[in-house]
Amino acid sequence: MLKRTPAAWALMSPPALALVAFFVVPLILMAAFSLRPDIRGGLFTLAWRPTLEHYRTIVEGEVYLPLLWTSVRVAFGVAFFATLLAYPVAYFLVFRARQRGPLFLTLLILPFWTSYLLRIISWKIILGSNGLINSLLEYTGLVDEPVRLLLHSRLAVIVTLVYVWLPFVALPIYAALQRINRSLLEAAAILGAPPWLSFVRVTLPLSLPGVLAGFLMVFIPTVGEYVTPLLVGGSRGRLYGNTIETYFGDGNNWPLGSAMALIMLVGVLALVAIVARLVNLRRFVE
Amino acid sequence: MGKPGTPDLPRPIASQMEETMWTKRNRRYSATAMLFVIALILSACGGATPTTAPPQPTAPPPQPTEPPQPTQPPPPTEPPEPTAAPAELSVLEWAFYEVPEMWVEFGEAHPEVEVTFNFGASNPDIYAKTLAGSGEDIVHFYTPDLQFYVDEGLIQPIDTSKITHWDEIPAGFQESCTIEGVVYCVPWDWGFSSILYRTDKVPEGIDSWAAMFDERYAGHISMYDDATSVVPVTAHMLGYDERNLTDEQLEEIKQLWIEQRDLNLFYWVDEPTLEEGFTSGDIWLAFAWNGAYYRLLSAGVPVAYADPTEGRESWTGLYAISATTENYDLALEFLDGKLGEQTATHLLVDYAYGHVNPSFYEVVEDPNLVEALALDDPSILERTNFTVPISAEERDRWVQMWAEVQAAP
Amino acid sequence: MANGRLSTLLGYYVLLLVLLYVPIGILFLFSVNDGVVLAFPLKGLTTHWYRDMLRNAALIEALRSSAIVAAASSVAATGLGASAAIALVRFKFRGKALFVAVALMPLLVPFLILGVALLILFAALDVQRSLWTVGVGHMIVSLPFTLLIVMSRMVGFDSNLEEAAQDLGASYAYTLRRVILPLIAPAMLAAWLVAFTVSFDEFVLASFLIGRSPTLPVYLFGQLRFANRFPQVVALAVVVMIASLGLVVLAEWLQRIGTRVSLDRRVEESGEVQERRQTVP
Numbered sequence: 016m017l018k019r020t021p022a023a024w025a026l027m028s029p030p031a032l033a034l035v036a037f038f039v040v041p042l043i044l045m046a047a048f049s050l051r052p053d054i055r056g057g058l059f060t061l062a063w064r065p066t067l068e069h070y071r072t073i074v075e076g077e078v079y080l081p082l083l084w085t086s087v088r089v090a091f092g093v094a095f096f097a098t099l100l101a102y103p104v105a106y107f108l109v110f111r112a113r114q115r116g117p118l119f120l121t122l123l124i125l126p127f128w129t130s131y132l133l134r135i136i137s138w139k140i141i142l143g144s145n146g147l148i149n150s151l152l153e154y155t156g157l158v159d160e161p162v163r164l165l166l167h168s169r170l171a172v173i174v175t176l177v178y179v180w181l182p183f184v185a186l187p188i189y190a191a192l193q194r195i196n197r198s199l200l201e202a203a204a205i206l207g208a209p210p211w212l213s214f215v216r217v218t219l220p221l222s223l224p225g226v227l228a229g230f231l232m233v234f235i236p237t238v239g240e241y242v243t244p245l246l247v248g249g250s251r252g253r254l255y256g257n258t259i260e261t262y263f264g265d266g267n268n269w270p271l272g273s274a275m276a277l278i279m280l281v282g283v284l285a286l287v288a289i290v291a292r293l294v295n296l297r298r299f300v301e
Numbered sequence: 302m303g304k305p306g307t308p309d310l311p312r313p314i315a316s317q318m319e320e321t322m323w324t325k326r327n328r329r330y331s332a333t334a335m336l337f338v339i340a341l342i343l344s345a346c347g348g349a350t351p352t353t354a355p356p357q358p359t360a361p362p363p364q365p366t367e368p369p370q371p372t373q374p375p376p377p378t379e380p381p382e383p384t385a386a387p388a389e390l391s392v393l394e395w396a397f398y399e400v401p402e403m404w405v406e407f408g409e410a411h412p413e414v415e416v417t418f419n420f421g422a423s424n425p426d427i428y429a430k431t432l433a434g435s436g437e438d439i440v441h442f443y444t445p446d447l448q449f450y451v452d453e454g455l456i457q458p459i460d461t462s463k464i465t466h467w468d469e470i471p472a473g474f475q476e477s478c479t480i481e482g483v484v485y486c487v488p489w490d491w492g493f494s495s496i497l498y499r500t501d502k503v504p505e506g507i508d509s510w511a512a513m514f515d516e517r518y519a520g521h522i523s524m525y526d527d528a529t530s531v532v533p534v535t536a537h538m539l540g541y542d543e544r545n546l547t548d549e550q551l552e553e554i555k556q557l558w559i560e561q562r563d564l565n566l567f568y569w570v571d572e573p574t575l576e577e578g579f580t581s582g583d584i585w586l587a588f589a590w591n592g593a594y595y596r597l598l599s600a601g602v603p604v605a606y607a608d609p610t611e612g613r614e615s616w617t618g619l620y621a622i623s624a625t626t627e628n629y630d631l632a633l634e635f636l637d638g639k640l641g642e643q644t645a646t647h648l649l650v651d652y653a654y655g656h657v658n659p660s661f662y663e664v665v666e667d668p669n670l671v672e673a674l675a676l677d678d679p680s681i682l683e684r685t686n687f688t689v690p691i692s693a694e695e696r697d698r699w700v701q702m703w704a705e706v707q708a709a710p
Numbered sequence: 711m712a713n714g715r716l717s718t719l720l721g722y723y724v725l726l727l728v729l730l731y732v733p734i735g736i737l738f739l740f741s742v743n744d745g746v747v748l749a750f751p752l753k754g755l756t757t758h759w760y761r762d763m764l765r766n767a768a769l770i771e772a773l774r775s776s777a778i779v780a781a782a783s784s785v786a787a788t789g790l791g792a793s794a795a796i797a798l799v800r801f802k803f804r805g806k807a808l809f810v811a812v813a814l815m816p817l818l819v820p821f822l823i824l825g826v827a828l829l830i831l832f833a834a835l836d837v838q839r840s841l842w843t844v845g846v847g848h849m850i851v852s853l854p855f856t857l858l859i860v861m862s863r864m865v866g867f868d869s870n871l872e873e874a875a876q877d878l879g880a881s882y883a884y885t886l887r888r889v890i891l892p893l894i895a896p897a898m899l900a901a902w903l904v905a906f907t908v909s910f911d912e913f914v915l916a917s918f919l920i921g922r923s924p925t926l927p928v929y930l931f932g933q934l935r936f937a938n939r940f941p942q943v944v945a946l947a948v949v950v951m952i953a954s955l956g957l958v959v960l961a962e963w964l965q966r967i968g969t970r971v972s973l974d975r976r977v978e979e980s981g982e983v984q985e986r987r988q989t990v991p
Binding site: 020022023026027029030031033034037038039040041042044045048100103104106107108111112119121122123125126128129130131132133134136137138140141147178181182232235236238239240241242246256259260263269272273276279280283284287 | 944
């Protein structure tokens with residue numbers, strides 16, 4: 016390892032500066048903003064006194080924290096099902112598809128290249144009362160009336176999000192499974208372990224870092240999701256992100272929105288820190 | 302991977318060569334990739350249309366003193382053209398209103414004036430833009446935002462003596478523009494908000510706003526996603542004055558709508574979604590504007606527009622003149638032209654929106670449109686609740702209430 | 711053992727693939743449907759949406775804006791990420807762990823929050839929202855990816871070549887340009903592709919930070935309410951998907967050629983090496 020300090024500084028300064036200026040500082044500003052009483056008098060004057068009233072609104076408001084918890088649960092459900100559904104696919108690609116693996120993986124990822132918004136819209140068409148599923152159900156005579164619960168509901172949000180994230184989750188699981196040393200599996204077989212046992216005792220534990228990475232990759236963005244609820248969620252499907260977006264849009268209450276955002280950020284980071292401590296994530300990063 | 306701790310043996314030359322081979326090939330790819338990127342950027346930059354706002358007008362040209370008449374040729378006292386800088390007027394408008402048919406009279410009277418339009422997407426958007434200083438001469442917004450503009454000093458009073466059609470406007474509309482006796486805007490387009498319902502799904506009809514909370518229609522109701530529409534309607538239903546809602550009253554309204562959420566299928570934000578809901582049969586009744594009523598009627602969907610005992614709601618589009626404009630008189634003429642016959646005809650017939658000047662209602666021949674705007678029944682307008690101006694704080698209070706309704710578990 | 715599980719897993723993969731492509735199929739149907747509302751049975755097939763799409767100036771403008779933002783932000787993110795990766799792997803200095811932690815943090819922040827925070831920053835600095843502000847946001851969220859990709863390549867080979875070059879008298883800048891960069895070029899390309907992809911379809915940050923000219927996703931969102939123009943947008947999405955499929959196929963094919971070429975040369979080289987070894991005492 017070289018120790019040329021000037022070169023190191025030259026290389027590190029641009030990225031470090033960019034991160035500080037456009038990531039750290041904005042978040043600090045947002046935190047400071049959450050202490051303003053309102054945005055009257057322009058957005059950046061110094062003539063205001065810090066107040067915790069927004070945090071009080073959120074904590075005492077009876078709707079905000081339960082909504083955050085709901086969003087966390089929805090995000091957990093989406094991440095869980097996406098990971099669950101993606102695992103067998105990744106397993107298939109690594110252990111069965113062999114040479115064709117990358118090709119099949121590409122086929123899987125390809126839908127990801129269509130516009131995210133349009134994929135959500137297409138689900139509106141599938142889940143709607145005149146849509147694909149209901150037409151099929153009515154045609155086969157399973158139901159007399161369209162099942163309205165499919166669209167404009169929290170269920171629609173979950174289904175749509177699982178669909179959107181599924182190809183993406185397969186990637187880290189695929190990578191982790193690929194890294195498994197095949198000789199370990201051979202050893203297990205030689206020692207007389209049946210296939211399911213070698214899966215449970217060898218493959219699964221070794222693939223867990225990839226599973227965890229995939230899970231978090233879906234969970235974190237979904238906690239702040241607001242677009243899908245807006246399009247397919249209906250009245251009951253709204254999530255925490257929708258309310259934040261309202262306060263930054265028509266609601267015109269940036270401080271309250273910032274307070275909400277900060278609480279969510281702290282919550283997510285705390286959750287990740289706990290999980291990382293439990294699993295010793297550093298091992299995976301290296 | 303190079304592992305620390307292994308002896309530093311020189312790697313086999315073959316793999317070293319392979320590496321340089323690989324780097325040569327990939328250098329070629331990187332070069333092509335960079336070329337691709339550069340080509341993309343160049344093609345994107347070259348020929349890009351400028352999107353910045355046009356420069357603001359400097360000195361206003363001398364104005365003719367006579368206001369232009371709709372059918373006469375332009376007055377002879379036109380300012381000299383070739384050497385003077387072309388006059389400009391800028392308007393902060395909503396999409397689709399920039400077409401010349403929407404300002405026919407002014408366009409005919411002042412062909413030398415270049416009218417430019419910047420667009421806003423919603424009331425809060427237009428307010429935010431004006432507050433940020435986007436600098437248009439004329440602003441078009443809808444009730445109940447008038448008070449905000451006045452409080453922030455963004456607009457100036459209208460000299461109604463120069464508006465030839467002012468006296469033709471019904472009192473209700475005139476009052477939407479008047480705050481403490483001073484007229485700050487010119488009303489232009491208007492419409493109803495009432496309950497639109499499918500006559501085949503709701504055969505018993507609807508005569509009260511309470512139908513929005515009726516459990517018989519669970520899962521088939523749609524409310525407009527806008528706090529400033531929600532609160533007045535509920536206030537009128539409960540008999541409260543929406544300008545002076547106490548905290549308890551607001552809380553009561555909030556609880557009502559939280560319970561209503563189980564009956565509501567979705568909150569609509571744009572009319573196509575709402576109309577699709579009606580056409581497909583998902584929605585049986587909804588808070589809707591007359592435009593949706595008219596379009597669904599014309600499409601043959603069996604709908605009716607309620608006349609609730611509490612009265613319909615009504616919204617009005619208001620044109621105001623910026624406090625910092627240098628073209629006050631020109632702007633006044635523009636607004637006056639908006640109230641003229643040709644513009645009114647286009648608004649009524651092409652857009653199916655109400656025009657505030659009733660003298661032109663007879664141009665409407667389409668019976669569906671007459672029905673939608675209740676043009677043949679002026680008593681409906683008399684029983685209608687016009688939107689009242691509210692302060693920004695009040696609006697924020699309502700919005701927070703509505704956000705909490707939607708956030709409730 | 712293999713057959714039973716093979717067909718189950720294969721069947722599962724195929725089923726999932728089909729399910730994944732059903733919505734894509736629906737979008738495709740929508741783009742050739744002769745009508746504005748997609749309802750079964752279809753009324754007729756037409757390609758006029760594709761023609762309309764090409765004539766829709768606003769749509770093409772949005773596409774152009776998206777391309778500009780994606781290109782610029784991905785180049786910036788790749789440059790910054792590579793720069794940091796080189797320094798982190800090859801140099802010793804304090805604060806490495808902190809930097810990596812902060813650099814990877816955008817992965818942990820939902821885009822909504824980042825969008826909001828950047829909005830506040832730009833409002834505070836009185837910077838007009840524009841494509842530039844969107845580009846900045848995209849650069850930040852792409853940085854973790856580019857950093858990780860280039861870093862994993864950097865740890866893949868040791869510093870022999872660089873040290874050799876410096877022993878021979880080269881300055882560090884020269885070493886950087888002629889030794890390191892060529893070696894990590896493929897990783898930088900991969901990083902650039904990832905960053906481009908992230909930016910091109912990104913909606914949340916763009917919707918908060920956009921000025922007057924929308925990127926494609928923001929434009930799309932605004933068109934959702936205009937049913938009669940919607941199929942054109944879908945047509946564009948189908949075109950984008952086919953184009954990316956084409957790119958992927960091209961990349962696969964190029965890589966296959968490259969591997970074959972290098973394998974052939976390798977056989978040649980090892981033949982030469984064998985001869986040379988024999989001549990050295």
